[in-house]
Amino acid sequence: MVSKVSAIADAAPELTLASVTPVISVENLVHRYENRTALNGVSFDVRPAELFGLLGPNGSGKTTLFRILSTLMLPTAGRATIMGCDAAQEPARLRRQIGVVFQAQSVDVKLTAYENLWHQGHLYGLRGSPLKKRIQEILSRVGLADRAKELVETFSGGMQRRIELAKGLLHHPGVLLLDEPTTGLDPGARRDLWQYLQTLRDEEHVSVLVTTHLMEEAERCDRLAIMNEGNLVALGTPAELKSEIGGDVVLLEAAHDAGLLAERIRARFHVETTILDNQVRIEREGAHRFVTEVVEAFPGEIEGISVSKPAVEDVFIRRTGHKFWTEQNDAQTAEEQSRR
Numbered sequence: 001m002v003s004k005v006s007a008i009a010d011a012a013p014e015l016t017l018a019s020v021t022p023v024i025s026v027e028n029l030v031h032r033y034e035n036r037t038a039l040n041g042v043s044f045d046v047r048p049a050e051l052f053g054l055l056g057p058n059g060s061g062k063t064t065l066f067r068i069l070s071t072l073m074l075p076t077a078g079r080a081t082i083m084g085c086d087a088a089q090e091p092a093r094l095r096r097q098i099g100v101v102f103q104a105q106s107v108d109v110k111l112t113a114y115e116n117l118w119h120q121g122h123l124y125g126l127r128g129s130p131l132k133k134r135i136q137e138i139l140s141r142v143g144l145a146d147r148a149k150e151l152v153e154t155f156s157g158g159m160q161r162r163i164e165l166a167k168g169l170l171h172h173p174g175v176l177l178l179d180e181p182t183t184g185l186d187p188g189a190r191r192d193l194w195q196y197l198q199t200l201r202d203e204e205h206v207s208v209l210v211t212t213h214l215m216e217e218a219e220r221c222d223r224l225a226i227m228n229e230g231n232l233v234a235l236g237t238p239a240e241l242k243s244e245i246g247g248d249v250v251l252l253e254a255a256h257d258a259g260l261l262a263e264r265i266r267a268r269f270h271v272e273t274t275i276l277d278n279q280v281r282i283e284r285e286g287a288h289r290f291v292t293e294v295v296e297a298f299p300g301e302i303e304g305i306s307v308s309k310p311a312v313e314d315v316f317i318r319r320t321g322h323k324f325w326t327e328q329n330d331a332q333t334a335e336e337q338s339r340r
Ligand code: ADP
Pocket: 033, 036, 037, 038, 056, 057, 058, 059, 060, 061, 062, 063, 064, 065, 332, 336
């Protein structure tokens, strides 16, 4: 006889997912730098062996959240736990559970790959032949076993990043946190790194939280938390999030005034519009037919047209009403860089 519980679980798999103990739990996290709010009550969970992406434009709060999770900073309010350890109350215990890859380089390029890992092992209390064995194992894992004795300064950017990963993974953490790990890498090295993160999840069941501002990376995550100005604006699988967009996405480039064109399109076709710079954006099923009708209705008013399937960026636009990259967050990047 099928038990009641398993019958319910079969009928509604989301019930079992919801009851899985989260590996990372972020509850109502708030962080303020003097008078600037960087996190404004953010909550989400990361499940075991999940590749979880934190996507947001510059200034959205990703690094702040990352620093709190990796115990470098205390939140103003709220709570973050990893594998049951509270980031504020038990930072030392939490740190043993995680591997961290920061944006800034932490490898010593004047040492060999092996020496870097040897010192890292000592920091975690690993020594002697078990450490030796683990270094060989992890270097093979990241495809650098034959370069162990070479100085890291002779490595390509992608190889140096793989040594960073190896350092983060040396002590067998169940959770790996990475802050924009592909910054500065060429497309081939980016693909390799993502491939590696997927292997890590599939073969070693490591839970991975990765921050990114790149849409193509977001698409590769199992689930995504999308941030904007310190707020969580969307949470779900890329497919779930995109399915909330009704039909295709139409962008019309206005010949004159986008605001006026949008107003006339709304009046004539009863559709919702968003204005992005000089473009009018519309979500619409049967977009090709609609586009023909619009062009015929407003001759000389439209300079360019694009029709596309919904992408993760469309979810961001729908939730925030503006583009992912704006002059404001570009200016913020410049400000950040001058401060760092
Ligand atoms: P992201 O990683 O998404 O670019 P951050 O967490 O770095 O976002 O920044 C979030 C907000 O907090 C931004 O408005 C940023 O300018 C501000 N901020 C970040 N670090 C500091 C700091 N040390 N002092 C003051 N404001 C900061």
